[in-house]
Amino acid sequence: MRLILLGLPGVGKGTQAKILATRQGLLHISTGDMFREAAAAGTELGKRAQEFMSAGALVPDEVTIGMLLERIAQPDAAKGLMLDGFPRTIPQAEALDAALAKQGDQIDRVLYIQVPEAELVARLTGRWSCSNCGAIYHMQSKPPKAAGVCDECGGALSQRADDQPATVNARLDTNRAWTEALAEFYGKQGKLEAIDGTGSPDDITARLEGALANVS
Numbered sequence: 001m002r003l004i005l006l007g008l009p010g011v012g013k014g015t016q017a018k019i020l021a022t023r024q025g026l027l028h029i030s031t032g033d034m035f036r037e038a039a040a041a042g043t044e045l046g047k048r049a050q051e052f053m054s055a056g057a058l059v060p061d062e063v064t065i066g067m068l069l070e071r072i073a074q075p076d077a078a079k080g081l082m083l084d085g086f087p088r089t090i091p092q093a094e095a096l097d098a099a100l101a102k103q104g105d106q107i108d109r110v111l112y113i114q115v116p117e118a119e120l121v122a123r124l125t126g127r128w129s130c131s132n133c134g135a136i137y138h139m140q141s142k143p144p145k146a147a148g149v150c151d152e153c154g155g156a157l158s159q160r161a162d163d164q165p166a167t168v169n170a171r172l173d174t175n176r177a178w179t180e181a182l183a184e185f186y187g188k189q190g191k192l193e194a195i196d197g198t199g200s201p202d203d204i205t206a207r208l209e210g211a212l213a214n215v216s
């Protein structure tokens, strides 16, 4: 199965992708995580990506597409894909379709998670993540048991630099039109499924799994 989680920043793509990828035996690929890892490692790619991420802008397609296509060509991608944060533009979607078609594959379903924007700002500005294992928390809706410490691995929790209110608004502005264009793109292919992203994370997982029930 090859799936895409589509939606504006903060709708819960990362939270749900981790759960679904484990349950469905898929490889979870987050281009945001890949860029943050490259930035932390101080690579040229990471330094370049960081400039765009800090401004709430998209990393240019020529960088992003090459990185993603290289990743999905690795052997562990053969078990199936849970793409989180890619594609984000129509050229990215077209490049992905073309690369999969070359190996006789395709995207099976695009799950479009939708949440009112006012709630997204609160979700993002209250998010903390584990710098070791990547587990995601929220100060109100999913606080860790001990402040600043990951429940799962004991790692230190930190806030993303791009979760400051001004950058959050810039990210929403950047992504709004592209997200709608991608919904239209996959809607025309008959692959789009809209998912209500409000309610508890468990409710949303159940909705997503319900939408996958008839995907082979």
Ligand code: AP5
Pocket (backbone or CB within 6 Å): 007, 008, 009, 010, 011, 012, 013, 014, 015, 016, 030, 031, 032, 033, 035, 052, 053, 054, 056, 057, 058, 059, 060, 064, 084, 085, 086, 087, 088, 089, 092, 123, 124, 126, 127, 128, 136, 137, 138, 139, 141, 142, 162, 171, 197, 198, 199, 200, 201, 204
């Ligand atoms: P990326 O890391 O992909 O960020 P994003 O799309 O902005 O998405 P987020 O990770 O912020 O949110 P999410 O939907 O995963 O929500 P989460 O589950 O964490 O990208 C970062 C940057 O990298 C981009 O801005 C861009 O610069 C660059 N980039 C990445 N991919 C790119 C691409 N393809 N092309 C070009 N540039 C690219 O949840 C958010 C919070 O809400 C958490 O605190 C969580 O605990 C909480 N929460 C989750 N579910 C619920 C719920 N049901 N109720 C209440 N709270 C909830």
